[in-house]
Amino acid sequence: xxxxxxxxxxxxxxxxxxxxxxxxxxxxxxxxxxxxxxxxxxxxxxxxxxxxxxxxxxxxxxxxxxxxxxxxxxxxxxxxxxxxxxxxxxxxxxxxxxxxxxxxxxxxxxxxxxxxxxxxxxxxxxxxxxxxxxxxxxxxxxxxxxxxxxxxxxxxxxxxxxxxxxxxxxxxxxxxxxxxxxxxxxxxxxxxxxxxxxxxxxxxxxxxxxxxxxxxxxxxxxxxxxxxxxxxxxxxxxxxxxxxxxxxxxxxxxxxxxxxxxxxxxxxxxxxxxxxxxxxxxxxxxxxxxxxxxxxxxxxxxxxxxxxxxxxxxxxxxxxxxxxxxxxxxxxxxxxxxxxxxxxxxxxxxxxxxxxxxxxxxxxxxxxxxxxxxxxxxxxxxxxxxxxxxxxxxxxxxxxxxxxxxxxxxxxxxxxxxxxxxxxxxxxxxxxxxxxxxxxxxxxxxxxxxxxxxxxxxxxxxxxxxxxxxxxxxxxxxxxxxxxxxxxxxxxxxxxxxxxxxxxxxxxxxxxxxxxxxxxxxxxxxxxxxxxxxxxxxxxxxxxxxxxxxxxxxxxxxxxxxxxxxxxxxxxxxxxxxxxxxxxxxxxxxxxxxxxxxxxxxxxxxxxxxxxxxxxxxxxxxxxxxxxxxxxxx
Amino acid sequence: xxxxxxxxxxxxxxxxxxxxxxxxxxxxxxxxxxxxxxxxxxxxxxxxxxxxxxxxxxxxxxxxxxxxxxxxxxxxxxxxxxxxxxxxxxxxxxxxxxxxxxxx
Numbered sequence: 187x188x189x190x191x192x193x194x195x196x197x198x199x200x201x202x203x204x205x206x207x208x209x210x211x212x213x214x215x216x217x218x219x220x221x222x223x224x225x226x227x228x229x230x231x232x233x234x235x236x237x238x239x240x241x242x243x244x245x246x247x248x249x250x251x252x253x254x255x256x257x258x259x260x261x262x263x264x265x266x267x268x269x270x271x272x273x274x275x276x277x278x279x280x281x282x283x284x285x286x287x288x289x290x291x292x293x294x295x296x297x298x299x300x301x302x303x304x305x306x307x308x309x310x311x312x313x314x315x316x317x318x319x320x321x322x323x324x325x326x327x328x329x330x331x332x333x334x335x336x337x338x339x340x341x342x343x344x345x346x347x348x349x350x351x352x353x354x355x356x357x358x359x360x361x362x363x364x365x366x367x368x369x370x371x372x373x374x375x376x377x378x379x380x381x382x383x384x385x386x387x388x389x390x391x392x393x394x395x396x397x398x399x400x401x402x403x404x405x406x407x408x409x410x411x412x413x414x415x416x417x418x419x420x421x422x423x424x425x426x427x428x429x430x431x432x433x434x435x436x437x438x439x440x441x442x443x444x445x446x447x448x449x450x451x452x453x454x455x456x457x458x459x460x461x462x463x464x465x466x467x468x469x470x471x472x473x474x475x476x477x478x479x480x481x482x483x484x485x486x487x488x489x490x491x492x493x494x495x496x497x498x499x500x501x502x503x504x505x506x507x508x509x510x511x512x513x514x515x516x517x518x519x520x521x522x523x524x525x526x527x528x529x530x531x532x533x534x535x536x537x538x539x540x541x542x543x544x545x546x547x548x549x550x551x552x553x554x555x556x557x558x559x560x561x562x563x564x565x566x567x568x569x570x571x572x573x574x575x576x577x578x579x580x581x582x583x584x585x586x587x588x589x590x591x592x593x594x595x596x597x598x599x600x601x602x603x604x605x606x607x608x609x610x611x612x613x614x615x616x617x618x619x620x621x622x623x624x625x626x627x628x629x630x631x632x633x634x635x636x637x638x639x640x641x642x643x644x645x646x647x648x649x650x651x652x653x654x655x656x657x658x659x660x661x662x663x664x665x666x667x668x669x670x671x672x673x674x675x676x677x678x679x680x681x682x683x684x685x686x687x688x689x690x691x692x693x694x695x696x697x698x699x700x701x702x703x704x705x706x707x708x709x710x711x712x713x714x715x716x717x718x719x720x721x722x723x724x725x726x727x728x729x730x731x732x733x734x735x736x737x738x739x740x741x742x743x744x745x746x747x748x749x750x751x752x753x754x755x756x757x758x759x760x761x762x763x764x765x766x767x768x769x770x771x772x773x774x775x776x777x778x779x780x781x782x783x784x785x786x787x788x789x790x791x792x793x794x795x796x797x798x799x800x801x802x803x804x805x806x807x808x809x810x811x812x813x814x815x816x817x818x819x820x
Numbered sequence: 821x822x823x824x825x826x827x828x829x830x831x832x833x834x835x836x837x838x839x840x841x842x843x844x845x846x847x848x849x850x851x852x853x854x855x856x857x858x859x860x861x862x863x864x865x866x867x868x869x870x871x872x873x874x875x876x877x878x879x880x881x882x883x884x885x886x887x888x889x890x891x892x893x894x895x896x897x898x899x900x901x902x903x904x905x906x907x908x909x910x911x912x913x914x915x916x917x918x919x920x921x922x923x924x
Contacts, residue, residue: 794923797855797916801847 365416472512620712
């Protein structure tokens with residue numbers, strides 16, 4: 187009998203099977219079918235996720251599956267998977283958007299010689315992501331966490347012949363290691379305190395006992411957040427994400443916008459029972475989130491690479507999600523995570539469609555006027571841009587408003603300040619997204635390539651994602667607009683802690699109006715300057731110093747180069763040019779030197795001269811004669 | 821320890837002197853032909869001793885042995901000179917300091 191828990195394991199293992207088929211078994215023969223195979227397995231996994239989603243109910247809060255993994259002393263570790271409401275939302279997003287992006291990749295990678303490797307990595311990513319979101323303990327989550335990091339590395343450096351792209355992959359991997367160290371420390375502390383790393387057991391311990399030291403809990407929360415900030419590209423570890431755009435665009439859409447980078451947000455939401463208690467850590471998280479949102483939005487305003495704009499936009503939106511979890515609005519974070527997955531994946535796929543249509547052009551100043559040449563991409567991107575700007579009633583409006591309001595209503599002393607920062611960030615978001623949209627799609631075409639609309643395998647995902655970007659907002663309508671119930675909020679209530687309402691309905695409406703008004707303001711400013719190139723030129727002349735700072739990304743990469751890389755390289759070269767050849771090699775060669783020195787002395791005896799040998803023979807013979815006659819004579 | 825007093829000491833001296841000269845020349849000279857000649861000198865010193873002993877004791881054993889030694893020495897010289905000739909062809913010299921291949 188096939189039970190739900192078997193379906194759960196099947197959902198997780200199907201992409202691994204696809205990866206195995208594409209990567210190992212039928213590589214040369216079916217290279218052209220690789221995309222179809224991969225998409226089939228991703229879609230089957232999605233079907234399993236849908237089935238599991240419908241098998242959850244009031245009576246069945248979660249579906250479990252587990253088997254023994256290893257035992258060390260008193261520590262029993264299991265491969266345990268748990269499919270609850272939060273996992274359901276994540277799994278639907280991951281496999282659903284993942285399947286669409288697999289489909290899109292068939293068109294996008296059609297000109298590649300051997301896309302088998304690409305699709306094998308992509309399926310492997312889905313598998314690891316499912317392990318990450320379905321694990322019922324921190325260690326299993328960490329396995330998936332590292333797995334998606336690996337796939338991210340492999341896919342960023344997919345075109346590894348290009349040394350810059352290979353280096354971008356390495357940068358992502360190394361920066362993530364810093365975060366992962368934090369994650370591990372947090373996990374160790376967790377075991378130290380609770381003697382378990384299973385989420386359910388920790389939640390139960392925290393709920394039933396108040397003997398835990400709040401200071402220690404804050405430390406756990408802090409270190410897990412360090413891990414989350416590495417994976418989710420928050421200050422100060424965000425530097426890898428913009429470079430990660432070196433990978434193929436569908437990869438940027440799936441891994442570096444929709445799913446993997448939200449793993450940090452997921453981790454904190456999963457541990458919400460812990461973060462509910464850690465006020466100090468939450469202040470830090472909220473400020474880092476708000477700061478990242480503003481900082482990345484500022485940088486995004488002056489980027490000219492279409493994917494870099496979107497990358498910084500992703501960093502900025504992730505900052506908003508961290509602001510939400512820092513304000514203990516876990517539902518708001520998950521809600522924005524979902525809507526963001528839709529509209530940001532759509533934006534990236536639209537950008538991919540544009541890049542594909544322009545044969546690799548990525549500079550938005552060489553685009554323009556694509557409205558007529560690529561009408562499908564234009565329309566879908568219009569929806570996505572409006573959604574990310576926060577135009578009602580598209581999805582971004584609802585989720586962003588939920589975050590902004592929960593930041594305001596979180597009740598901490600700095601809440602209005604945080605709200606203000608987030609508001610500025612979202613106004614800037616509206617501005618730079620309009621800037622990008624106008625430069626790409628409106629006006630006259632400024633490039634030299636011959637743009638063409640993308641094939642249907644690429645347009646179909648765009649269309650579905652556009653519908654999602656437009657409509658998913660209605661799943662989580664805020665309390666203030668009670669024209670329909672907050673479906674997703676009720677659904678997730680069994681997993682996420684309800685955040686306390688501390689504001690009135692009037693302030694909620696006011697906040698909503700302010701946010702929407704500022705979004706419209708940002709859009710109009712962007713429209714005003716970039717619809718006429720002359721206006722942008724004159725503005726540029728006035729704001730040149732600021733533009734210099736923003737377009738050079740505040741010189742953060744250079745700063746890290748001086749502060750961290752240069753000393754590290756100096757130490758490395760000291761060790762490689764002095765310590766290794768002199769000290770280590772010297773010690774290793776010391777016995778050699780001693781034995782060869784001794785042998786030089788002994789070597790003298792072996793002269794090779796027969797007469798010398800005979801001389802010694804004679805002396806020896808005389809000595810034998812002398813010693814045998816000695817007693818006899820005397 | 822009772823040697824007969826009728827031993828003719830002079831023949832012993834000649835024997836010992838010849839052998840010592842041969843040995844020294846063998847060890848110290850570097851010319852291969854001279855070394856070979858020194859070996860002959862030592863052999864002949866021994867021959868002289870054998871003859872002397874044979875005469876002193878009135879037995880033929882020593883003299884018989886000398887005949888064999890002379891025969892073998894003749895063969896040995898033939899082989900030795902052949903080797904030296906080949907060594908000369910090999911290196912253009914018969915100085916023994918130039919032959920060190922035993923050193924490895």
